[in-house]
Amino acid sequence: MAVALVLVLIVVGSVLFHFLSPWWWTPIASNWDYIDNTIIITFWITGVVFAAVVLFMAYCVFRFRHREGNQAAYEPENRRLESWLTVVTAVGVTALLVPGLFVWSRFVNVPSDATEVEVVGQQWQWSFRLPGKDGKLGTSDTRDVNAENPLGVIAADANGQDDVVVEAADLHLPVGKPVKMLLRSIDVLHDFYVPEFRAKMDMIPGSVTYFWFTPTKTGTFQVLCAELCGQGHPMMHGVVMVDTQEDYLAWLGQQQTFAQLSAPQQMGSAE
Amino acid sequence: MAEATANGLGQHTLDSARTHDATATSVTPTEVHQEHPIKLYLVVWAWLFILSTCSYLVDYFGLHGYLRWSLILIFMILKAGLIVAIFMHMAWERLALTYAIILPPVLVLVFVTLMVFEADYTLLTRMAFFGAGP
Amino acid sequence: MVDITPADAVPPAEVAEMELYHPHSWWTKYVFSQDAKVIAIQYSATATAIGMVALVLSWLMRLQLGFPGTFDFITPEAYYQFITMHGMIMVIYLLTALFLGGFGNYLIPLMVGARDMVFPYVNMLSYWIYLLAVLVLVSSFFAPGGPTGAGWTLYPPQAIMTGTPGGQDWGIILMLVSLILFIIGFTMGGLNYVVTVLQGRTRGMTLMRLPLTVWGIFTATVMALLAFPALFVACVMMLLDRALGTSFFMPAIVEMGEQLQHGGGSPILFQHLFWFFGHPEVYIVALPAFGIVSDLISTHARKNIFGYRMMVWAIVGIGALSFVVWAHHMYVSGMHPYFGFFFATTTLIIAVPTAIKVYNWVLTLWRGDIHLTIPMLFALAFIVTFVNGGLTGLFLGNVVVDVPLSDTMFVVAHFHMVMGVAPIIVIFGAIYHWYPKVTGRMLNETLGRFHFWVTFLGAYLIFFPMHYLGLMGVPRRYNELTDMTVMTESAHHLNSFISIMAFIVGFAQIVFLFNLIWSIRHGREAGGNPWRATTLEWQTAETPPGHGNFGKDLPIVYRWAYDYSVPGAKEDFIPQNVPGSFGPSREPA
Amino acid sequence: MAETTLTHIGRTGPRPAGWQGIAADWSSDQRAFKNVSWGKAMMWIFLLSDTFIFGCFLLSYMTDRISTRVPWPNPSEVFALRIGGSDIPLILIAIMTFVLISSSGTMAMAVNFGYRRDRRKTAVLLLLTAALGATFVGMQAFEWTKLITEGVRPWGNPWGAAQFGASFFMITGFHGTHVSIGVIFLIIVARKVWRGDYDVGRPGFFTSRRGRYENVEIMGLYWHFVDLVWVFIFAFFYLW
Numbered sequence A: 001m002a003v004a005l006v007l008v009l010i011v012v013g014s015v016l017f018h019f020l021s022p023w024w025w026t027p028i029a030s031n032w033d034y035i036d037n038t039i040i041i042t043f044w045i046t047g048v049v050f051a052a053v054v055l056f057m058a059y060c061v062f063r064f065r066h067r068e069g070n071q072a073a074y075e076p077e078n079r080r081l082e083s084w085l086t087v088v089t090a091v092g093v094t095a096l097l098v099p100g101l102f103v104w105s106r107f108v109n110v111p112s113d114a115t116e117v118e119v120v121g122q123q124w125q126w127s128f129r130l131p132g133k134d135g136k137l138g139t140s141d142t143r144d145v146n147a148e149n150p151l152g153v154i155a156a157d158a159n160g161q162d163d164v165v166v167e168a169a170d171l172h173l174p175v176g177k178p179v180k181m182l183l184r185s186i187d188v189l190h191d192f193y194v195p196e197f198r199a200k201m202d203m204i205p206g207s208v209t210y211f212w213f214t215p216t217k218t219g220t221f222q223v224l225c226a227e228l229c230g231q232g233h234p235m236m237h238g239v240v241m242v243d244t245q246e247d248y249l250a251w252l253g254q255q256q257t258f259a260q261l262s263a264p265q266q267m268g269s270a271e
Numbered sequence B: 001m002a003e004a005t006a007n008g009l010g011q012h013t014l015d016s017a018r019t020h021d022a023t024a025t026s027v028t029p030t031e032v033h034q035e036h037p038i039k040l041y042l043v044v045w046a047w048l049f050i051l052s053t054c055s056y057l058v059d060y061f062g063l064h065g066y067l068r069w070s071l072i073l074i075f076m077i078l079k080a081g082l083i084v085a086i087f088m089h090m091a092w093e094r095l096a097l098t099y100a101i102i103l104p105p106v107l108v109l110v111f112v113t114l115m116v117f118e119a120d121y122t123l124l125t126r127m128a129f130f131g132a133g134p
Numbered sequence C: 001m002v003d004i005t006p007a008d009a010v011p012p013a014e015v016a017e018m019e020l021y022h023p024h025s026w027w028t029k030y031v032f033s034q035d036a037k038v039i040a041i042q043y044s045a046t047a048t049a050i051g052m053v054a055l056v057l058s059w060l061m062r063l064q065l066g067f068p069g070t071f072d073f074i075t076p077e078a079y080y081q082f083i084t085m086h087g088m089i090m091v092i093y094l095l096t097a098l099f100l101g102g103f104g105n106y107l108i109p110l111m112v113g114a115r116d117m118v119f120p121y122v123n124m125l126s127y128w129i130y131l132l133a134v135l136v137l138v139s140s141f142f143a144p145g146g147p148t149g150a151g152w153t154l155y156p157p158q159a160i161m162t163g164t165p166g167g168q169d170w171g172i173i174l175m176l177v178s179l180i181l182f183i184i185g186f187t188m189g190g191l192n193y194v195v196t197v198l199q200g201r202t203r204g205m206t207l208m209r210l211p212l213t214v215w216g217i218f219t220a221t222v223m224a225l226l227a228f229p230a231l232f233v234a235c236v237m238m239l240l241d242r243a244l245g246t247s248f249f250m251p252a253i254v255e256m257g258e259q260l261q262h263g264g265g266s267p268i269l270f271q272h273l274f275w276f277f278g279h280p281e282v283y284i285v286a287l288p289a290f291g292i293v294s295d296l297i298s299t300h301a302r303k304n305i306f307g308y309r310m311m312v313w314a315i316v317g318i319g320a321l322s323f324v325v326w327a328h329h330m331y332v333s334g335m336h337p338y339f340g341f342f343f344a345t346t347t348l349i350i351a352v353p354t355a356i357k358v359y360n361w362v363l364t365l366w367r368g369d370i371h372l373t374i375p376m377l378f379a380l381a382f383i384v385t386f387v388n389g390g391l392t393g394l395f396l397g398n399v400v401v402d403v404p405l406s407d408t409m410f411v412v413a414h415f416h417m418v419m420g421v422a423p424i425i426v427i428f429g430a431i432y433h434w435y436p437k438v439t440g441r442m443l444n445e446t447l448g449r450f451h452f453w454v455t456f457l458g459a460y461l462i463f464f465p466m467h468y469l470g471l472m473g474v475p476r477r478y479n480e481l482t483d484m485t486v487m488t489e490s491a492h493h494l495n496s497f498i499s500i501m502a503f504i505v506g507f508a509q510i511v512f513l514f515n516l517i518w519s520i521r522h523g524r525e526a527g528g529n530p531w532r533a534t535t536l537e538w539q540t541a542e543t544p545p546g547h548g549n550f551g552k553d554l555p556i557v558y559r560w561a562y563d564y565s566v567p568g569a570k571e572d573f574i575p576q577n578v579p580g581s582f583g584p585s586r587e588p589a
Numbered sequence D: 001m002a003e004t005t006l007t008h009i010g011r012t013g014p015r016p017a018g019w020q021g022i023a024a025d026w027s028s029d030q031r032a033f034k035n036v037s038w039g040k041a042m043m044w045i046f047l048l049s050d051t052f053i054f055g056c057f058l059l060s061y062m063t064d065r066i067s068t069r070v071p072w073p074n075p076s077e078v079f080a081l082r083i084g085g086s087d088i089p090l091i092l093i094a095i096m097t098f099v100l101i102s103s104s105g106t107m108a109m110a111v112n113f114g115y116r117r118d119r120r121k122t123a124v125l126l127l128l129t130a131a132l133g134a135t136f137v138g139m140q141a142f143e144w145t146k147l148i149t150e151g152v153r154p155w156g157n158p159w160g161a162a163q164f165g166a167s168f169f170m171i172t173g174f175h176g177t178h179v180s181i182g183v184i185f186l187i188i189v190a191r192k193v194w195r196g197d198y199d200v201g202r203p204g205f206f207t208s209r210r211g212r213y214e215n216v217e218i219m220g221l222y223w224h225f226v227d228l229v230w231v232f233i234f235a236f237f238y239l240w
């Protein structure tokens, strides 16, 4: 009896907790509400299954608990029931998978009007690079990283000269424009994660990874590192500010390009 | 494989071992003798030499591209097949064992295939973002 | 085709009775023993001991998370060392060793009706190498720089760099060496378990008459033999990267402003190798639990397991499929983006055989005669926690849903529910179930019920709310949750609550350990078959079984392992070695 | 299915072949691999596990080689030997291949004579196999020395990708270790054959099981496997 009751309470408690607890995701600030919707679908399907299985179990424990003189039924198998259940499960799983795959294909295929922004991770800070006037990011090389060229932009690449370099500071993005985040690391694995944007992706040294999104709300958002990258990992916060177009341009105007940043050093070496 | 068992090469003890068992309910070790004519081994040996020479010649003549790769693979598979089938007596084992051993490596092949794509993708991003290479 | 085979028709023996190795001295009998049962106890004791270390580590982690800033000795370095060792010990040195080395050694020979493992000497070596691996692991706590803090996934490049504790000290090296030793030791044991099941069964014991426990352990062992090689290779290559300066996993890297000598390697290769091992590994610790719980449910519900044949195929199917889902741990690792489609599909397909197992467990309860003994309670708790954890696995498996949830506390909650709670609970149930066979005495019932309720409800309260932290976006592997916009005040309270529950649950384990030791002398005498179970281990002449397991003659098997409540039979169970047919012995062909 | 039922009841007679044979074997009692002893089954399964090890090694090498932008040294030139004034590509490797294949040949014949209970021939052939194996390891040592003097290191080499040396030393090293272990066991088995342990069924130290001539075959399985791996290494590392 007690056991059956506890099982029922577990289901009731879990469901109540789900609906009543104050712990829920942050308000979304990107176009990935598709993801939220998929999660909601998943919650419904799995929630129903969980409740059904545990309640059924509770019923069995209550109804078929041992009493003097009881005898269990002898029923090795029931093909019909088994295949029927298999089919239902397959349907449930498909209902989860299909929307998921559709959203994933959106997630990996970047719209052509997205602007590129490069994020560079290093222990334990974030830097950024924007393509500059030509709209193209120059190539980079970790071997070229040094105090003057912290992002390792290849100086010989003309595309790189006008790139805007934001070293260890906040990133600004214009609201409503799709961006493709190109993720690069010069030391270990990191992961660029803004909970409000829902999207995240690891950065791997020696390769460039990406994800894209469209910021839909202005405001200040915290960047978290979501891949263990050494003892400074939990401190590796950053800031992304989503601005209106004017604010964004104002900010952009104050930033320095790679050419500007490396100029004093070139003069210095000329002496 | 089935033919190999059927053509009577070796494994003549199989049947006798079973009848033997049947009569003696007591426990007797069944030892299966993999006896095959020595000549068979010599022939295989010779073939392995020939195939190795062929694969060596692929390099010696400096063949290139798909021709080279497909020849290498063909000779490799033939050699591996001979070793496993004849030298390791797989051809005369019962199919239960054969499949139990041959099938799982398919998982490695899946892994290999995926890693080909993965590695190509890595190379692609490296070329695109880091330039063609030092 | 269900053939109505006359139950007593058993083919004549075709395998030689093995000769036993007879111990000559106290040493060879109890220490360097070749008896699988002694080896099993050695394995279990070692695994439990090291498991307690991991439990204490989890307390320390929870101290830090629940009460941040209160405990100065838990530095970030120390925290990372704790989670790494906690995770690694729990998964490999506790669960894998306990299920395969412990339960496998004890139960396989007994359940298949063999005198011992096929190669007892190699089996013995297996344990000693395992012990060596554990000692190497423990030694890293005392090495300069402490154990590695790279997370149990040991991802390079950070695992071998200065920013990570133990990266440029001894920690990582000892960890890798210990893993390599573990794999070698395990392979020796694993070959024994597999060959014993395949080639060493008694007369009449067909594969389709094996108890599901054996099926679970057997399949898990086969998987381990095929999955551990990937870890072995990854460890060797990482060791070379660390010790010789090779660049298998190391691209060009700037470490704290210094250019390293490495170049051109592929960090993601390690991740693939690790998870090619790692995903099968999580099922390696799940399948034995699946098998054992099936037997517990069937025995204590006095009813045959429902859909035995499907259960077997589900185990085998899960085992095979789990080799093609590994990259679901890497959805956000930056691998080839199109892999997401493939791996999401395979991952969700695995839910189908798993679901079948769940259905069959609850359908076994249906119209059963449920005795709410302690093993049965644990079995019920297993179903609840496993279904809960498995269903959250579906969130993570669905690639796009994994994007926001990956590397958050949601993942931590998922895998604790499905691995840290569910199989551990099965272990407890199994210990309550088989302890009488091993020692001849029952465990104390009152302490047992206390242990059950605290562990089950406590663990559920620890890990169920934790999902919601992850949903909020709280990342895992953060020792400091301050300065974070996602961490609300109430979330901090939730964390403290979780920690308090963790201490309570941990305390219950100490009660359990006490029960284990106390009952060896003071438990109620059990007799040979206290649960009135059908499988062969309960039919031995002596309890605990002697060397050689079965006395003079090996048992002959006439039926499957689940003849409970057969209509027309005198008792509500018919042991496997009882000839003659009673009613419709409709065992699967 | 008729056969399945038959084996259940235990009638004798030839076991069915083909798919029916598989079903019959797996659904029979006592053992799934009929006519396969414990030792042999264990060796096969071990080799399967080992296949995964070598598979993973080769696949890691492949991944590293594909993903690096640095050109891969041309093995044909790297492993060339200067004989009589001209560079002959890969010649040493070719010879090593032939040596190893020959050892496989002698091993196969040793197994054969073992089953004919020809103690003398078996032992001699086993020793010959061991000698060829040792020669192989010796030549590998020579090759390593040569490359090391030419500047190949695990962390770099004069001609290109650093992973070249690393993969080379790792893969051939691991294979060489297998060969060396094989040589040791060959000598042990040869001694047992020579002493007649397998004729009288004397229990072995390692397994405490009675020795049988089948042990020679089990040894052979291992040895052929080592040769088999070399076939793949030769194709993928040296020729590709």
Ligand code: HEA
Residues within 6 Å of the ligand: A045, A046, A049, A053, A088, A089, A090, A092, A093, C153, C282, C283, C285, C286, C328, C329, C330, C347, C348, C350, C351, C354, C355, C358, C386, C387, C389, C390, C391, C393, C394, C396, C397, C398, C402, C405, C406, C407, C411, C414, C415, C418, C419, C423
């Ligand atoms: C015992 C161990 C175990 C088991 C059995 C599972 C089972 C599953 N796991 Fe879990 N998992 C882990 C242990 C385990 N996992 C660990 C340790 C990690 C983290 C490692 C780390 O990063 O440190 C992890 C991480 C992990 C991830 C990666 C998350 C990330 O890092 O981003 C994913 C993603 O796909 C995943 C998925 C699944 C799925 C789909 C299952 C499925 O097999 C579950 C199937 C079961 C069910 C579905 C429930 C029963 C079914 C029904 C009742 C049927 C009804 C259902 C429907 C109709 C829909 N797991």
Ligand code: HEA
Residues within 6 Å of the ligand: C048, C051, C052, C054, C055, C058, C059, C061, C062, C065, C083, C084, C086, C087, C088, C090, C091, C095, C150, C151, C152, C153, C412, C416, C419, C420, C421, C424, C427, C455, C459, C462, C476, C477, C478, C479, C502, C505, C506, C509, C512, C513
């Ligand atoms: C089987 C595996 C297992 C088990 C049992 C546990 C048990 C527990 N784990 Fe652990 N954990 C992992 C596997 C496991 N864990 C892994 C793989 C990681 C990831 C590491 C990484 O990120 O690298 C992790 C990480 C992890 C974290 C995340 C750290 C972080 O990301 O910052 C936390 C935090 O709360 C945590 C807490 C706990 C707690 C409170 C318990 C328990 O205290 C829960 C309650 C206790 C029990 C249910 C009983 C346990 C019984 C025993 C331990 C053994 C006794 C055995 C016998 C007597 C036979 N664990």
Ligand code: CUA
Residues within 6 Å of the ligand: A121, A124, A189, A190, A191, A225, A226, A227, A228, A229, A230, A232, A233, A234, A236
């Ligand atoms: Cu950067 Cu974690």
Ligand SMILES: [Cu+2]
Residues within 6 Å of the ligand: C278, C279, C282, C326, C328, C329
């Ligand atoms: Cu997984």
